[in-house]
Amino acid sequence: MAIKIGIITGILLFLVDFFAIIPLGIVFTMGINSITGIPLYLVNYDSVQSYLWGTIDGVVGSWWIEFGETGIYSFALIQMPAIIACVLMLSGSFSKSEKGKKGILVSVIMLIMVLVVTTIDMLLGGKYLGISGAIATTDLLSALGMGYYLLIACIVLGIFTLKSHPDNVTE
Amino acid sequence: MTNNAESDNGSKGFRILPFVGGILALYVSFFALIPLGLFAPLFGTSLTDLSIEILVIDDLYFFIWGITDGVTMATDFSTFTLESLFPMLIWIIMVSAGILGLVGSAYNEDPKKIKKKIKLAALFIIIVIIFYVSLYIFYYLDDSSVVIIGFGFYILCLIVPFYILGAHRITDYHEIE
Numbered sequence: 001m002a003i004k005i006g007i008i009t010g011i012l013l014f015l016v017d018f019f020a021i022i023p024l025g026i027v028f029t030m031g032i033n034s035i036t037g038i039p040l041y042l043v044n045y046d047s048v049q050s051y052l053w054g055t056i057d058g059v060v061g062s063w064w065i066e067f068g069e070t071g072i073y074s075f076a077l078i079q080m081p082a083i084i085a086c087v088l089m090l091s092g093s094f095s096k097s098e099k100g101k102k103g104i105l106v107s108v109i110m111l112i113m114v115l116v117v118t119t120i121d122m123l124l125g126g127k128y129l130g131i132s133g134a135i136a137t138t139d140l141l142s143a144l145g146m147g148y149y150l151l152i153a154c155i156v157l158g159i160f161t162l163k164s165h166p167d168n169v170t171e
Numbered sequence: 172m173t174n175n176a177e178s179d180n181g182s183k184g185f186r187i188l189p190f191v192g193g194i195l196a197l198y199v200s201f202f203a204l205i206p207l208g209l210f211a212p213l214f215g216t217s218l219t220d221l222s223i224e225i226l227v228i229d230d231l232y233f234f235i236w237g238i239t240d241g242v243t244m245a246t247d248f249s250t251f252t253l254e255s256l257f258p259m260l261i262w263i264i265m266v267s268a269g270i271l272g273l274v275g276s277a278y279n280e281d282p283k284k285i286k287k288k289i290k291l292a293a294l295f296i297i298i299v300i301i302f303y304v305s306l307y308i309f310y311y312l313d314d315s316s317v318v319i320i321g322f323g324f325y326i327l328c329l330i331v332p333f334y335i336l337g338a339h340r341i342t343d344y345h346e347i348e
Binding site: 004023024025026027028034035036 | 200201202203204206220234236237239262274
């Protein structure tokens with residue numbers, strides 16, 4: 001059971017870490033395109049969508065590193081921990097030893113850290129999320145995106161994976 | 172007496188029927204059409220296609236993943252509102268049915284558990300079919316609307332017997348023991 005939930009969590013994390021949308025209505029006109037999709041941004045504010053990997057300002061997408069010094073902090077505090085969490089979650093799910101369980105625990109802690117950093121940054125200025133100002137608490141619900149909710153879902157699933165992970169059994 | 176019944180209880184190895192059902196369920200959940208005449212020079216382009224909408228009501232195409240008039244989206248998942256909650260739920264149910272079918276086709280475990288998973292997947296598809304049948308009846312009784320059943324609906328109806336037969340085959344082998 002732990003393996004299955006862990007793999008699903010790892011795949012969801014991978015999607016949120018690297019994708020802009022989950023494509024829906026895939027068509028085959030002029031190559032492979034999609035009619036719509038589930039956007040995976042963390043927050044959408046003032047026409048800037050902030051993802052785990054960077055931002056999209058209208059049409060132009062930017063990776064964190066392109067933002068200069070602030071971007072490096074964003075990369076270190078938001079994207080890198082999420083990628084490490086994804087790797088640890090997947091490797092921990094396939095391992096039945098104590099090491100695997102510890103890996104999943106570290107993964108969950110990292111995800112909680114990413115969630116806390118993004119939430120605080122949203123409310124205090126949006127400097128590390130690439131948005132132009134603090135989001136008022138009244139506007140927060142409308143600004144939050146599917147990526148943010150998926151992050152919460154991954155944390156919850158990670159906790160379930162931890163609880164059902166088999167301990168190291170040596171005979 | 173050999174242990175043929177134990178090794179043939181349907182819980183070992185690969186089960187093709189739930190696998191095909193799972194693939195079909197996931198395909199309908201993510202794709203808008205079946206490409207025909209794939210065109211090699213431009214990768215992934217097709218010369219023609221078969222659209223897999225579930226229903227067509229007054230020139231609105233109802234897919235599992237949303238509603239479109241061919242130009243714009245009538246519903247989408249970009250905003251988390253009450254209106255988008257129900258379509259999202261239908262989509263999640265379909266994706267879950269697909270994943271359960273795939274998991275039920277490949278994992279080697281207790282036959283009862285595999286059977287439960289596949290039956291649950293079939294139940295999910297039946298719920299979705301009931302939803303669209305209700306929608307069809309509602310709009311059919313409304314004389315001002317034109318309702319057409321799409322090819323996607325027939326695919327949904329095809330998935331259910333795949334799952335039921337897949338679960339039934341496991342039951343048969345288990346009862347021989």
